Amino acid sequence: MADSTIFPPLPIEEWEDTKNTLHLYFQIVGKIRLTLFPKMNHWWHVTLYLSPRGMTTRPIPYKDLVFQIDFDFFDHILLIQTSSGEQRSFSLKNISVSDFYLRLLDNLEALGIEVKIKANPYDVPFSKEPFESDKDHSDYDGDYVNRYWRILTQVNSVFEEFRGKFIGKSTPVHLYWHHADLAVTRFSGRKAPDFEGGTAADKEAYSHEVISFGFWAGDDTVRAPAFYSYTYPEPDGLSEQPLTPKEAFWNTENGAMAVLMYDDLRKKKNPKQALLDYLGSAYEAGAKCAGWNTDEFELMIP
Numbered sequence: 600m601a602d603s604t605i606f607p608p609l610p611i612e613e614w615e616d617t618k619n620t621l622h623l624y625f626q627i628v629g630k631i632r633l634t635l636f637p638k639m640n641h642w643w644h645v646t647l648y649l650s651p652r653g654m655t656t657r658p659i660p661y662k663d664l665v666f667q668i669d670f671d672f673f674d675h676i677l678l679i680q681t682s683s684g685e686q687r688s689f690s691l692k693n694i695s696v697s698d699f700y701l702r703l704l705d706n707l708e709a710l711g712i713e714v715k716i717k718a719n720p721y722d723v724p725f726s727k728e729p730f731e732s733d734k735d736h737s738d739y740d741g742d743y744v745n746r747y748w749r750i751l752t753q754v755n756s757v758f759e760e761f762r763g764k765f766i767g768k769s770t771p772v773h774l775y776w777h778h779a780d781l782a783v784t785r786f787s788g789r790k791a792p793d794f795e796g797g798t799a800a801d802k803e804a805y806s807h808e809v810i811s812f813g814f815w816a817g818d819d820t821v822r823a824p825a826f827y828s829y830t831y832p833e834p835d836g837l838s839e840q841p842l843t844p845k846e847a848f849w850n851t852e853n854g855a856m857a858v859l860m861y862d863d864l865r866k867k868k869n870p871k872q873a874l875l876d877y878l879g880s881a882y883e884a885g886a887k888c889a890g891w892n893t894d895e896f897e898l899m900i901p
Contacts, residue, residue, distance in 0.1 A: 605753055606750060606870050607746050607750065608862070609743075609746060609750060617740040619725050619736055620739055621739070621744060621747075623699075623726065623733070623736055624677075624691070625647060625774070625779055626721055626776045627716070628668050628703070629646070630721075631668065631703075632646075632656045632668075633645040633716075634716050637660070645775070645776070646771075646775055647776060649751055649752060649772070652669070652672060653669060653672035654670040655668070656668045664682050666680065666707075667679070668703075672741075672745045673745065675691045675692055675739070677699070679707065685710055687709060689706065691741075694737060695737040696735075696737070697730065697732055700730040701731065747816060755781060757875060758783045758812070759772050761783065761875060764897075765897075766896055767895070768786040769783065771783070778815060780814060780827075781814045782811060782812065782813035782814075783812055784809050784812070787809075788808075790806065790808075791831065809830070810828065810830045810831075810891075811829055812828045812878055813828075814861070823862060826858065826860075826864070827857065827858055828881035830885030830888070830889055833854050834889040834890070837855040838855035840884035842877065843873075843879070844867065847881075857880075
């Protein structure tokens with residue numbers, strides 16, 4: 600049986616209010632990175648990253664400084680550090696989204712960093728309230744936040760190993776604060792047809808052929824944490840391809856998405872290897888159907 604301390608249960612019903620509050624915190628910090636970090640292809644400049652104690656923006660340039668914002672999920676604080684040696688922090692416990700937003704801006708200003716963001720939630724079903732006035736989202740269960748982060752550390756490590764096997768263009772392993780999913784994406788190098796509908800960000804994100812992989816903690820539609828993979832543009836016959844392990848399946852409600860439920864992975868004797876197998880099978884399915892030159896991208900290790 601898998602070690603439950605490495606892949607513990609994460610039932611959405613037991614921490615959903617905390618999850619939603621944390622998601623909004625991520626959006627606020629992510630929008631600061633979006634505003635100040637130099638623009639990168641496919642919107643890679645907006646993301647957050649795993650750190651040894653939580654999540655981080657990594658260094659952000661600002662005038663003659665660089666600064667970094669870190670979520671510490673052991674001490675449950677938000678920490679801001681600058682290259683001038685200054686730092687500020689405040690507790691994440693018992694504060695509303697409004698408090699978090701205002702304290703973060705006040706602390707940045709005290710460090711000489713001025714930034715304006717579009718201070719509204721981005722496409723989340725549970726909130727339309729502007730950050731500054733959101734007093735409703737304030738739940739913060741530190742034990743569940745730390746549990747969620749510990750799961751991310753394991754998933755991140757497997758994603759990094761999987762990423763290292765591919766010598767083509769790939770994203771970093773990063774967390775998109777839009778849907779709060781940890782993701783990594785492989786590219787064929789070929790341009791894709793123009794993305795129909797969606798936003799300008801969608802059109803840029805899918806300007807080239809991709810096979811993407813991710814993990815998210817569940818939402819209003821999927822009421823449990825899960826792994827996913829999709830291929831864009833979706834090739835014919837994708838959902839007919841085999842997936843590993845046997846619990847993985849194709850969800851075809853909105854295009855073909857390979858899904859492996861986290862709770863099924865937890866039951867595996869070797870869940871890390873099972874996750875690598877899943878990622879590999881989803882990639883092979885997409886690459887085969889889309890006609891990628893897989894031999895060109897394979898990393899040969901003696």
